[in-house]
Amino acid sequence: MCGITAIIGPYPDDHERLTEMTHLLEHRGPDGFGFHQSPGASLGHRRLAILDLSPAGAQPMPSEDGRIHLVCNGEIYNYQDLTVALKEKGHIFNSDSDSEVLVHLYEEEGEGLFERVNGMFALAIWDENRRLLVAAVDRFGKKPLYYAFQNDRLVMASELKSLLLFPWVKREINHRAVDRYLHFRYIPAPDTIYRHIYKLEPAQLLLWSADGLKIRRYWRPERRGPLPFNRQAVEAFTGLLNDAVRIRLSSDVPLGIYLSGGVDSATVAGVMRPLVNGPKISYTASFEYEYNEYERAGKLASYLGYDFNPVSIAENDFHLLPRIAFHLDEPLGDLIVLPQYILARQAKKQLTVVLTGDGADETLGGYFHQKVMTKWLSISGGLKRPGVSSLLGKMVSLIPPSLLDLAFDYPDRLGPRERSKLVEALTSSRRFGTFYQAFTACFTVRDKDRLFTPEFKKLAAGEPLADEFDRELSAPEGFSFLARLSLMDLKYWLPFILIYRLDKLNMAHAIENRSPYLDYRLVEMALNLDDSAKLNSKRSKEILRQVNEKIYPPDLRVKGKQAFYMPFLAKHREGFRTWAGKLINRETVIQRGYFHWPPISDLYLASARGSMLANRQLVALAMLEEWHRQYQP
Numbered sequence: 001m002c003g004i005t006a007i008i009g010p011y012p013d014d015h016e017r018l019t020e021m022t023h024l025l026e027h028r029g030p031d032g033f034g035f036h037q038s039p040g041a042s043l044g045h046r047r048l049a050i051l052d053l054s055p056a057g058a059q060p061m062p063s064e065d066g067r068i069h070l071v072c073n074g075e076i077y078n079y080q081d082l083t084v085a086l087k088e089k090g091h092i093f094n095s096d097s098d099s100e101v102l103v104h105l106y107e108e109e110g111e112g113l114f115e116r117v118n119g120m121f122a123l124a125i126w127d128e129n130r131r132l133l134v135a136a137v138d139r140f141g142k143k144p145l146y147y148a149f150q151n152d153r154l155v156m157a158s159e160l161k162s163l164l165l166f167p168w169v170k171r172e173i174n175h176r177a178v179d180r181y182l183h184f185r186y187i188p189a190p191d192t193i194y195r196h197i198y199k200l201e202p203a204q205l206l207l208w209s210a211d212g213l214k215i216r217r218y219w220r221p222e223r224r225g226p227l228p229f230n231r232q233a234v235e236a237f238t239g240l241l242n243d244a245v246r247i248r249l250s251s252d253v254p255l256g257i258y259l260s261g262g263v264d265s266a267t268v269a270g271v272m273r274p275l276v277n278g279p280k281i282s283y284t285a286s287f288e289y290e291y292n293e294y295e296r297a298g299k300l301a302s303y304l305g306y307d308f309n310p311v312s313i314a315e316n317d318f319h320l321l322p323r324i325a326f327h328l329d330e331p332l333g334d335l336i337v338l339p340q341y342i343l344a345r346q347a348k349k350q351l352t353v354v355l356t357g358d359g360a361d362e363t364l365g366g367y368f369h370q371k372v373m374t375k376w377l378s379i380s381g382g383l384k385r386p387g388v389s390s391l392l393g394k395m396v397s398l399i400p401p402s403l404l405d406l407a408f409d410y411p412d413r414l415g416p417r418e419r420s421k422l423v424e425a426l427t428s429s430r431r432f433g434t435f436y437q438a439f440t441a442c443f444t445v446r447d448k449d450r451l452f453t454p455e456f457k458k459l460a461a462g463e464p465l466a467d468e469f470d471r472e473l474s475a476p477e478g479f480s481f482l483a484r485l486s487l488m489d490l491k492y493w494l495p496f497i498l499i500y501r502l503d504k505l506n507m508a509h510a511i512e513n514r515s516p517y518l519d520y521r522l523v524e525m526a527l528n529l530d531d532s533a534k535l536n537s538k539r540s541k542e543i544l545r546q547v548n549e550k551i552y553p554p555d556l557r558v559k560g561k562q563a564f565y566m567p568f569l570a571k572h573r574e575g576f577r578t579w580a581g582k583l584i585n586r587e588t589v590i591q592r593g594y595f596h597w598p599p600i601s602d603l604y605l606a607s608a609r610g611s612m613l614a615n616r617q618l619v620a621l622a623m624l625e626e627w628h629r630q631y632q633p
Contacts, residue, residue: 160192
């Protein structure tokens with residue numbers, strides 16, 4: 001787990017920046033650094049030592065003949081099996097590092113090596129003989145990799161901030177990306193907040209040579225289903241999960257788990273228990289509100305014999321957000337960044353590696369929007385009849401928000417603003433893309449029409465997001481509708497608001513995250529399972545809950561899903577509005593020139609009345625402005 005940099009091209013001024021751009025990543029790798037420079041190619045590395053703490057595990061890592069050099073950020077979980085196979089072919093290893101296997105595997109397989117690797121990584125390989133740079137990220141984008149290029153020069157790094165050192169990398173705002181940000185609360189790859197900087201998408205391979213830049217996808221989930229949901233399926237799923245946890249326990253430094261009260265992390269913790277020989281350590285984020293999972297997580301930890309460390313999130317923690325924005329590199333409009341940053345800061349006192357329960361919701365039907373969209377599918381034929389969707393929207397507009405709450409997963413209560421968003425979604429429900437766009441949006445199309453100035457609207461114009469959603473849904477042939485929703489979440493939701501958040505905020509404190517549910521074997525099985533293994537009339541993630549029930553007694557089994565998010569308690573609201581008001585006010589909004597002020601003023605009024613959606617929208621706007629102050633003053 002580290003930070004990596006690369007510079008390719010004939011310009012000495014670029015290569016002179018290698019040291020500075022690499023040391024900007026010191027927080028990712030405080031244990032050491034290294035460089036490789038040859039004519040036209042430079043690689044840099046900041047090391048967080050996890051496996052083989054000796055100097056033999058340092059990077060950049062050369063091949064035996066010195067023609068290949070590697071920098072890698074991440075972990076290769078099946079490195080031991082690969083090492084055995086490569087040694088049988090005559091390869092000589094100089095370390096016990098998992099990264100060295102990639103050098104030898106490249107010698108054998110070339111850029112086809114990624115098909116054999118099970119891991120999380122962002123890496124760059126310089127092949128001196130072929131004058132070729134090979135760069136890639138893992139199947140789910142667990143590790144970020146940013147890049148910029150111009151004619152015959154290329155720079156890349158684990159974090160965007162390192163690329164801003166190069167004068168030819170222009171700091172021009174990507175207005176279309178800002179538009180997408182206001183929908184998602186993050187910016188999906190390949191875009192970034194800057195027009196001339198990009199990030200690799202999950203499972204993408206980048207090749208740079210005299211022939212120019214080429215990018216291709218090296219993996220797509222294999223279609224093998226539908227697999228029936230029966231006892232054999234539960235046993236197979238359990239076996240894969242056990243192995244996914246086992247191979248993620250390799251570490252020469254202290255290891256633990258982020259434990260919530262939910263089924264995902266509870267099951268990982270239960271599987272870990274017999275596999276961990278040393279101390280069993282857990283950390284839990286604690287919020288002082290009605291739905292706090294602190295008590296349940298404490299009971300789970302006690303039952304399993306884990307050292308339980310609750311981390312309280314206080315109402316005066318908003319002062320940390322500027323530092324958090326610095327580490328995020330790009331705007332991310334979710335206050336969950338605050339508890340995540342604090343949790344990692346506390347966990348670093350004991351741990352360097354942390355397992356998490358992330359990734360199960362995406363593939364096992366755990367999200368509310370997945371349930372809603374499957375309901376949409378069942379009635380979509382009727383919605384396509386003329387006037388039906390409009391009538392349905394009008395009917396919902398008359399329902400008191402308190403009644404709508406009964407069908408809503410989150411602890412927060414709905415109000416008029418939330419109801420208006422639902423009405424807009426239902427009015428657009430004749431088509432998947434328009435309904436999905438309206439239902440999942442932070443700012444809907446109607447919101448943005450009111451918000452954007454004419455100049456900004458023109459700069460942000462592009463393909464309607466609804467068209468993109470329709471195309472993505474139809475692309476993976478052979479999978480069920482629910483599985484295709486999961487594939488959309490793996491493309492849009494998982495890598496950016498979840499994985500990038502975890503990576504940036506944990507690596508800010510030099511902590512490595514490992515997510516067993518994102519083992520590609522487990523993901524492929526989940527995608528191919530019959531839908532009844534994931535969603536039924538009573539609960540989601542059915543197959544995982546059956547695994548969980550084999551670990552815990554009835555009183556400790558999780559009965560339902562509780563979203564992990566930052567609650568807006570009464571005692572938080574004053575601090576929140578003070579923080580937001582300093583960033584988003586009439587003066588700053590007019591000065592930035594993106595938005596009209598009146599709809600934002602309305603957000604403050606709705607927030608004062610307790611609107612969850614208004615709070616979420618204000619957070620998105622405030623984090624966007626905070627980013628500007630950090631990177632684009």
